[in-house]
Amino acid sequence: MIPVVLGGEGEVLDLGQATRLFTAGQTAALWLRDRVCSFPECSIPAHWCDAHHLIHWLDGGVSQLSNAALLCGRHHGGAPATDCSGR
Numbered sequence: 001m002i003p004v005v006l007g008g009e010g011e012v013l014d015l016g017q018a019t020r021l022f023t024a025g026q027t028a029a030l031w032l033r034d035r036v037c038s039f040p041e042c043s044i045p046a047h048w049c050d051a052h053h054l055i056h057w058l059d060g061g062v063s064q065l066s067n068a069a070l071l072c073g074r075h076h077g078g079a080p081a082t083d084c085s086g087r
Contacts, residue, residue: 022051022063030070037072044072052076 009025021031031046038052049070055061 002042010057020057020063021059022068026063027051027059029065030068032064034070036070037052038069039071039075042072042075044074046070 037044052071
């Protein structure tokens with residue numbers, strides 16, 4: 001049995017560590033929450049960003065909104081989790 005948290009439209013918002021990638025529903029929620037890249041001073045729009053684990057999945061980080069931030073291509077490659085504001 002895998003615990004799952006669903007959004008209002010039935011989209012998966014939290015699968016814990018059952019899956020590494022964020023779902024389309026989670027990404028849409030991040031777009032609404034963060035609006036731009038979460039790296040300080042960056043204003044790249046959300047739709048040009050990727051979901052980033054604040055605590056890396058391999059280190060036990062879960063694929064849920066509380067452990068996610070949007071980062072643009074420039075900042076997603078090597079941004080330490082501590083550099084993200086998670087706006």
